Amino acid sequence: MKMRTKLSMLFVVLLGLTLVLGACSANNNTGEQTASTAEVQQNSGAKEVIKISVGEDDYGARMLNYAAAFKALNEELVAEGKNVEVVEDILPAVGDDELVLQAQAGQWRDISMNSSLDIGWELDAGLIQPIDWLKESEVFKTLPQNLWDIMEYQGHVYGAIQDMDASPLYINKTALKTLGWSDADIEGLPDRVLKGDFTMDDMLNIATEAVDKKVTKYGLVSDGLDNISVQDINNQIMGFEPYDQEQSKVIFDKKGITDTYNFWEKGIESGAITKDFAALEDVGFGYFVNGDVMFFIGGTGSYNNMKEAYGKSDKEFEDWFYANNTFSLIPAGSKGGKPGSLANPRLYYVSSKVDEKKMPYVQRIIELAMAPNLQMDHTLASGKLPVTRSGQEDPRFSESRFLNDVAYMLDYTKVRPPHLAYPSYLQQQIKGLEALMVKGATAEEAYALFEGNYKQGVDQDQVIFR
Amino acid sequence: MNLARLKKKSYPYLFLAPFAILTLMFFVIPALATLWMAATNLDRKMKADFIGFGNFQRIFADINILPIIKVTLIYVFFSLVLTVAFSLLLAICTQYLVKNKKLGALYRVIWLIPSTMPGLVYVVFWKYIFNPTPGGFANKIVMYFGLEQPISWFNDAGLLIIIIAGVISGASGGMILFSASINSIPEDVYKAARVDGAKDRSIIRDIILPALKWPIMYVTVTSTIGLFASYNFILLATRGGPVVDTTTLALYGYQQAFNRLEYGYGAAISVIVVIISLLLTLLLFRLFDFNKLIRPPRIED
Numbered sequence: 001m002k003m004r005t006k007l008s009m010l011f012v013v014l015l016g017l018t019l020v021l022g023a024c025s026a027n028n029n030t031g032e033q034t035a036s037t038a039e040v041q042q043n044s045g046a047k048e049v050i051k052i053s054v055g056e057d058d059y060g061a062r063m064l065n066y067a068a069a070f071k072a073l074n075e076e077l078v079a080e081g082k083n084v085e086v087v088e089d090i091l092p093a094v095g096d097d098e099l100v101l102q103a104q105a106g107q108w109r110d111i112s113m114n115s116s117l118d119i120g121w122e123l124d125a126g127l128i129q130p131i132d133w134l135k136e137s138e139v140f141k142t143l144p145q146n147l148w149d150i151m152e153y154q155g156h157v158y159g160a161i162q163d164m165d166a167s168p169l170y171i172n173k174t175a176l177k178t179l180g181w182s183d184a185d186i187e188g189l190p191d192r193v194l195k196g197d198f199t200m201d202d203m204l205n206i207a208t209e210a211v212d213k214k215v216t217k218y219g220l221v222s223d224g225l226d227n228i229s230v231q232d233i234n235n236q237i238m239g240f241e242p243y244d245q246e247q248s249k250v251i252f253d254k255k256g257i258t259d260t261y262n263f264w265e266k267g268i269e270s271g272a273i274t275k276d277f278a279a280l281e282d283v284g285f286g287y288f289v290n291g292d293v294m295f296f297i298g299g300t301g302s303y304n305n306m307k308e309a310y311g312k313s314d315k316e317f318e319d320w321f322y323a324n325n326t327f328s329l330i331p332a333g334s335k336g337g338k339p340g341s342l343a344n345p346r347l348y349y350v351s352s353k354v355d356e357k358k359m360p361y362v363q364r365i366i367e368l369a370m371a372p373n374l375q376m377d378h379t380l381a382s383g384k385l386p387v388t389r390s391g392q393e394d395p396r397f398s399e400s401r402f403l404n405d406v407a408y409m410l411d412y413t414k415v416r417p418p419h420l421a422y423p424s425y426l427q428q429q430i431k432g433l434e435a436l437m438v439k440g441a442t443a444e445e446a447y448a449l450f451e452g453n454y455k456q457g458v459d460q461d462q463v464i465f466r
Numbered sequence: 467m468n469l470a471r472l473k474k475k476s477y478p479y480l481f482l483a484p485f486a487i488l489t490l491m492f493f494v495i496p497a498l499a500t501l502w503m504a505a506t507n508l509d510r511k512m513k514a515d516f517i518g519f520g521n522f523q524r525i526f527a528d529i530n531i532l533p534i535i536k537v538t539l540i541y542v543f544f545s546l547v548l549t550v551a552f553s554l555l556l557a558i559c560t561q562y563l564v565k566n567k568k569l570g571a572l573y574r575v576i577w578l579i580p581s582t583m584p585g586l587v588y589v590v591f592w593k594y595i596f597n598p599t600p601g602g603f604a605n606k607i608v609m610y611f612g613l614e615q616p617i618s619w620f621n622d623a624g625l626l627i628i629i630i631a632g633v634i635s636g637a638s639g640g641m642i643l644f645s646a647s648i649n650s651i652p653e654d655v656y657k658a659a660r661v662d663g664a665k666d667r668s669i670i671r672d673i674i675l676p677a678l679k680w681p682i683m684y685v686t687v688t689s690t691i692g693l694f695a696s697y698n699f700i701l702l703a704t705r706g707g708p709v710v711d712t713t714t715l716a717l718y719g720y721q722q723a724f725n726r727l728e729y730g731y732g733a734a735i736s737v738i739v740v741i742i743s744l745l746l747t748l749l750l751f752r753l754f755d756f757n758k759l760i761r762p763p764r765i766e767d
Contacts, residue, residue: 097724104512121727125510276618279598424726431709438621438708449709452529457726 046083050361053089055099055112057346060163060382061374062113063090069368073361086361100125108351110362113162116345119153119418129352130156131363139367142389150345150415154248158418159347160366163375163384166341166409167232168327169193169203170288170296170306178215179206190328196336200236200263203295203331207272210294217292219272224281225437226430229297231416232342234260234429237333242425243417250421250463257429257450259333261443264436275437285309288325297330299343300409301383303402318401327405329412341413345387379403385410421462428453503733510727521734530710530718538714541629542693548633549689550682553640558670560641561648574645580635589702592631596620624704624712631699636692640685647681648674683754687747694743715739 054066070088077084091109094102096118102108103125114122122128134140134157143161151159176186192198207219222229235241238256243249267273272294274280280287286309288296296302307317329339348366350359368374375391378384385407386392397403416422432450435441441449454463504521506514525531556577560570580588595603596619605616619627651673659669697717700706706713706721713721716739723732 095724097727100510100512100727121510125512125727274615276598276616276621279618279621283599283601427725431707434708438618439711456524456527456529 048084049087050084050358051087051089052358052362052365053091053108053110054365055109056090056093057113058093059346060384061378061380062162062346065369065374065378066090066365068371068374069365072368072371073364076364084361086365096121099127103127108353110351110354110358111365112349112351113346114159114349116150116159116161116347116415116418117423118349119158119347120420121423122349123153123158124420126352128158128349129354130158131160131350132157133359133363134160137363137367139370139390140388143387144389144410146411146413147345147387149245150418151347153418159349160370161387162346162348162370163378163382164345164387164410164413165228165299165301165343165384166406166413167229167297167299167330167343168302168341168406168409169330170298170302171326171328172210172216172288172291172294172296172324173326174291174324175210175215175294176206179209179213186326190326193328193331193339196332196338198328198331199335199337200233200331200333204263204267204270204272207267207294208270211271216294218274218280218284218287218294219270220267220295220297221277221280221284221287221293222296223284223298223302225278225433226426227281228299228342228344228416230430230433231426232297232330232340233263235342235414236330236337236340237263239333239337241414241417243419243422244464245417247464248419250417250419250425252425252451252454252463252465254447254451254466258443258447261432261436261446264433265443265446268437273437277437278434291324299383300385300403300406303406304383322401329409339412341409343413343415345415419462421458424458425454428457500733500736503730504737505734506730508728508730508733514730517730521731522738524731525734525738530713533710534713534715534718537625537710537712538694538716541625541712541714542690544629545632545636545693546686546689548629549636550640550686552633552637553644553685554678554682556637556641557644557648558674561645562670562674563666574638574641577641578638581638583635585698586702588631588635589699592627592703593620596627620704621708624708628700628703628712631703632693632696636689640681640689643681643685644678647678651677679754683750683756686754687750690746690750691743694739694746715742 052070057063066088070086073086077086091107096114099109099112099114099122108127119128134151140160147161147164148157151157151161171186171189173186176189177183189198204220210216211219222233224230234257237260238253240251240253240256242251242253242256244251264273268275284293284296285298285302285305287293289306289309298305303321306321307314310317310320312320329341332339348369350362350366354362370388370391372386372388372390372394375386375388376394376396379386379391380396385403386394386397391397392407397407416426428450431453432441432446435449436443436446455465503514505516505518507517507520508514556574560573564570564573583591597603597605598616598618598620599605600609600616602616602619604619605613608617655673656669659673664672694714695716697714697720700712700714700717701720704712706717710718715735719732719735719739721732722728722735726732
């Protein structure tokens with residue numbers, strides 16, 4: 001046989017082999033990716049195996065809690081004498097874009113976690129289904145009403161809240177003393193905030209004074225420009241949340257928005273807020289620990305960040321923190337207004353592909369992962385708060401002075417609306433803020449940019465423009 | 467036609483077939499799919515309705531498009547000119563002016579380092595240098611010399627940093643190509659020129675640069691296309707901000723498709739990117755007199 005013929009035969013064989021192997025590999029993948037009932041199968045020992053896929057999320061103790069829930073469920077199934085084994089299938093963490101594309105390709109996560117903000121679009125994309133059984137769930141019986149509101153959308157429960165946060169205003173007590181505040185004045189400040197006697201403008205004035213007198217380098221710092229703290233400030237300035245729950249529409253309020261931009265403009269002009277506000281996202285809490293910041297707005301998790309930045313034991317940090325700092329809710333926008341707090345809770349979502357047969361097991365996994373002790377494990381690992389009263393009754397909760405002191409904020413804490421048109425509202429509002437902070441735009445120009453960008457990219461039927 | 471002849475004729479096609487299939491799968495089909503998507507309102511619901519030129523009409527009404535096109539043109543023009551010029555300079559210096567060949571080669575290898583770095587590492591390096599806090603490398607220097615407040619480099623000069631980083635990373639590819647071309651010029655040509663009294667400047671202008679016309683065109687055209695389509699570095703460094711100050715068309719298309727999950731609109735923007743790239747490529751061909759360049763040689767074999 002000629003060399004050329006041999007080579008061509010070899011080539012054809014290799015090509016054929018590649019195609020066969022490729023096809024086999026594709027078959028395997030398809031087998032793994034098929035959701036729901038196809039995964040309920042009998043194994044060789046006649047035990048029914050139910051595979052439940054969960055999206056990976058390494059934050060805090062989330063994955064450990066999943067593992068504990070699967071273990072507990074299997075033990076319960078054995079105790080109940082059921083010949084069923086539930087197997088955890090962890091699928092890699094993905095962003096929202098990949099979640100959509102993977103669902104399109106047939107790879108669904110039976111249980112996934114995402115922000116409460118994501119209910120609207122996930123529902124619109126057909127990714128999730130209602131889980132109204134949660135209303136009857138024993139585990140969630142001690143959940144405060146304001147947290148129930150977070151999970152409901154258009155009359156149904158779509159998510160099971162996994163953790164919760166609040167957004168304290170961390171206050172530099174030492175700096176206040178340098179500015180001439182008495183101990184009594186400082187101790188009374190959180191109460192004044194609670195009564196609406198201390199407003200956002202008061203806060204900005206003190207921040208300006210601290211910077212002017214070089215008591216602190218920064219007046220007001222937050223944990224990022226596109227983080228909830230900024231939304232919290234904006235909501236407080238406006239005096240309302242830009243969402244009409246009854247009509248299920250986002251509110252685009254010209255006066256309210258202009259007021260917020262005016263606040264930021266004033267802050268920048270006075271020096272209380274620096275134009276590199278956004279750049280301080282990952283270092284702001286460290287600067288607060290160094291005493292360089294008058295007011296810092298973050299989450300309850302920021303306490304853990306500060307502890308790490310301080311670099312000493314929990315007790316030493318706690319002593320230092322309370323000796324030099326205090327915290328309050330976010331002040332009201334005007335005298336007599338309500339103080340606020342905003343959170344970005346994580347919710348368990350159940351895939352729209354989970355069928356009736358699988359749902360009871362999915363439900364039990366979520367309930368078991370929300371056991372009070374597991375909630376507390378997550379709190380210790382993340383700094384986020386347990387969501388149920390029973391979770392807060394864990395002895396370890398009362399051992400933490402900060403967690404105890406901050407827990408009252410949950411009653412004042414709201415979340416961002418889970419509406420389809422809201423994520424774009426946030427993005428475009430931040431663009432306006434960026435223009436104001438970095439490019440020197442006026443409040444009016446920032447508003448015009450926000451309005452123009454928002455109107456061109458949103459279904460205007462979903463928004464109340466006023 | 468007998469079987470043996472048929473077999474012989476089929477060999478080239480057989481060998482080309484796998485690559486043709488790969489090209490079809492990974493280039494032709496995605497390109498056609500992009501065109502199709504651009505004519506639909508495909509979004510997170512993954513339901514596509516045909517809307518014709520609706521997305522293109524929307525692009526022309528988009529209030530961000532003009533500033534983004536301006537940013538894109540500035541980015542592409544300066545990146546291109548500086549990359550080609552810098553590549554040429556490096557190649558001429560290391561291949562012609564530096565007489566020590568080993569030293570020249572070593573210098574070229576050093577310049578290859580940025581382009582061999584993984585993109586993410588390269589971005590981290592630049593973000594460290596221009597970190598906006600007092601801990602950033604550039605800020606440490608300016609604050610050492612008395613500046614009180616750190617500078618938000620990416621906010622104040624984001625596009626400039628992106629262009630510089632791109633030029634430093636991208637110059638090495640052109641440098642290698644130009645060096646190889648300079649190396650292929652026979653030594654006799656230089657000797658003859660020197661005998662005629664030519665100085666280095668006229669050798670570079672009249673011998674080296676004309677010999678580099680083809681590679682310069684190649685680097686210019688491929689860089690233009692690459693620059694129009696690139697967004698990775700910008701996405702990681704500034705996410706296109708502040709506002710849209712560092713957003714190029716390609717990045718805007720990406721953001722619409724993958725951040726806002728408006729795949730149809732994102733695809734339409736990417737089609738515009740391709741059209742602009744094609745038009746500019748044709749313009750460059752004309753500028754470089756491409757027809758003359760590919761004319762058959764007059765020398766007979």
